[in-house]
Amino acid sequence: xxxxxxxxxxxxxxxxxxxxxxxxxxxxxxxxxxxxxxxxxxxxxxxxxxxxxxxxxxxxxxxxxxxxxxxxxxxxxxxxxxxxxxxxxxxxxxxxxxxxxxxxxxxxxxxxxxxxxxxxxxxxxxxxxxxxxxxxxxxxxxxxxxxxxxxxxxxxxxxxxxxxxxx
Amino acid sequence: xxxxxxxxxxxxxxxxxxxxxxxxxxxxxxxxxxxxxxxxxxxxxxxxxxxxxxxxxxxxxxxxxxxxxxxxxxxxxxxxxxxxxxxxxxxxxxxxxxxxxxxxxxxxxxxxxxxxxxxxxxxxxxxxxxxxxxxxxxxxxxxxxxxxxxxxxxxxxxxxxxxxxxxxxxxxxxxxxxxxxxxxxxxxxxxxxxxxxxxxxxxxxxxxxxxxxxxxxxxxxxxxxxxxxxxxxxxxxxxxxxxxxxxxxxxxxxxxxxxxxxxxxxxxxxxxxxxxxxxxxxxxxxxxxxxxxxxxxxxxxxxxxxxxxxxxxxxxxxxxxxxxxxxxxxx
Numbered sequence: 001x002x003x004x005x006x007x008x009x010x011x012x013x014x015x016x017x018x019x020x021x022x023x024x025x026x027x028x029x030x031x032x033x034x035x036x037x038x039x040x041x042x043x044x045x046x047x048x049x050x051x052x053x054x055x056x057x058x059x060x061x062x063x064x065x066x067x068x069x070x071x072x073x074x075x076x077x078x079x080x081x082x083x084x085x086x087x088x089x090x091x092x093x094x095x096x097x098x099x100x101x102x103x104x105x106x107x108x109x110x111x112x113x114x115x116x117x118x119x120x121x122x123x124x125x126x127x128x129x130x131x132x133x134x135x136x137x138x139x140x141x142x143x144x145x146x147x148x149x150x151x152x153x154x155x156x157x158x159x160x161x162x163x164x165x166x167x
Numbered sequence: 168x169x170x171x172x173x174x175x176x177x178x179x180x181x182x183x184x185x186x187x188x189x190x191x192x193x194x195x196x197x198x199x200x201x202x203x204x205x206x207x208x209x210x211x212x213x214x215x216x217x218x219x220x221x222x223x224x225x226x227x228x229x230x231x232x233x234x235x236x237x238x239x240x241x242x243x244x245x246x247x248x249x250x251x252x253x254x255x256x257x258x259x260x261x262x263x264x265x266x267x268x269x270x271x272x273x274x275x276x277x278x279x280x281x282x283x284x285x286x287x288x289x290x291x292x293x294x295x296x297x298x299x300x301x302x303x304x305x306x307x308x309x310x311x312x313x314x315x316x317x318x319x320x321x322x323x324x325x326x327x328x329x330x331x332x333x334x335x336x337x338x339x340x341x342x343x344x345x346x347x348x349x350x351x352x353x354x355x356x357x358x359x360x361x362x363x364x365x366x367x368x369x370x371x372x373x374x375x376x377x378x379x380x381x382x383x384x385x386x387x388x389x390x391x392x393x394x395x396x397x398x399x400x401x402x403x404x405x406x407x408x409x410x411x412x413x414x415x416x417x418x419x420x421x422x423x424x425x426x427x428x429x430x431x432x433x434x435x436x437x438x439x440x441x442x443x444x445x446x447x448x449x450x451x452x453x454x455x456x457x458x459x460x461x462x463x464x465x466x467x468x469x470x471x472x473x474x475x476x477x478x479x480x481x482x483x484x485x486x487x488x489x490x491x492x493x494x495x496x497x498x
Contacts, residue, residue, distance in 0.1 A: 050176060054173045096168070
């Protein structure tokens with residue numbers, strides 16, 4: 001298996017930058033321009049901090065490339081880290097949606113190897129399916145525990161990890 | 168998760184703006200305004216200056232300005248905690264609602280805590296003791312709670328409390344503490360007076376939650392993995408808490424968002440019946456007199472609480488069970 005260089009598509013990054021900017025402006029502008037009540041100001045500041053954090057995270061994603069190799073998954077960027085597949089001990093695949101019927105959502109994969117930091121990637125990343133497939137293989141080999149939700153989400157992607165029952 | 172929180176919070180902001188506009192414009196839709204009824208009263212008394220007084224009041228409340236301008240002034244004032252003047256007493260809305268809002272928040276929070284705690288305990292008990300005496304009693308209480316309107320229950324308890332126990336149930340504190348600064352005695356008095364309203368307002372919500380939790384848990388308890396766990400010798404409590412309860416609790420958590428508006432709207436009539444100094448009776452009177460600033464402020468608070476409740480419920484669900492649903496599609 002050759003290494004693959006994976007990045008978030010420009011379109012996803014632009015959408016996230018716009019969301020962060022909209023939030024920063026909507027929460028920050030009243031604090032700067034109006035005489036805001038202190039309790040409301042606390043709420044707005046919390047919102048401002050949340051969107052500022054999201055802006056930083058988006059910028060980090062923008063400057064990070066993921067290298068999927070036969071033995072490792074490497075996040076090469078300002079806060080880079082490495083996951084070794086043969087030492088994988090954490091795998092979580094979550095599904096999020098903002099709609100009431102939970103449609104049009106996105107997946108998030110968190111993987112980590114012994115002693116290392118987690119790598120989190122969203123399904124908008126190019127080659128996301130390949131990473132999940134490789135992570136599932138590694139989880140099967142190392143016996144990393146998988147939650148019910150993770151197994152259900154893996155199944156929905158056509159990936160079944162046998163011998164991973166929690167009981 | 169950060170992405171999820173950001174998207175949900177970002178959706179909340181326009182939602183609240185749209186709700187505030189709808190509320191403000193709809194309250195103003197009926198013909199006339201809040202001055203109309205006051206002037207009719209003056210005219211009935213034969214006051215010759217009634218029309219001059221009407222013009223004066225309309226000027227004071229800004230009713231001469233177009234609706235959109237009044238709305239923008241009201242929205243702009245929210246950031247300064249200034250909700251304009253109330254037509255009922257010609258005092259700032261912020262002064263009128265402050266104490267009542269605090270008592271309402273205390274009452275609604277206690278009601279929601281009551282609903283969760285009582286329905287969780289009874290719901291789990293009823294499901295794990297199906298078709299036993301406890302289950303029948305819980306089901307009976309559930310049906311009673313669902314079928315009796317809150318205000319009727321309030322009237323019955325008011326009568327029973329007064330006639331048989333000599334208790335004064337109305338109000339949220341003893342008369343000697345009204346308009347007094349906060350003290351330990353006042354806190355104790357409020358807590359004593361909270362018991363009946365909390366039971367009355369929380370009754371139907373509790374009953375609904377008990378039935379839902381019981382049904383969900385029974386579904387889970389009959390699944391194959393529970394039988395397997397039992398066959399493997401897992402202790403009953405561990406088997407219950409670790410798997411079926413975790414799954415059964417999801418719809419329970421999803422209901423948090425809907426609970427807040429239900430409790431608030433349910434408490435309006437009960438507050439009138441029990442003479443509770445909460446926002447309910449004031450909202451009712453504000454709607455009747457077309458006091459747009461006051462009514463819109465109350466309804467905006469309800470909307471904010473609902474939206475926050477929905478956010479909490481969605482975040483809790485996303486943390487508890489982040490799994491894809493059948494029929495939903497991954498991007």
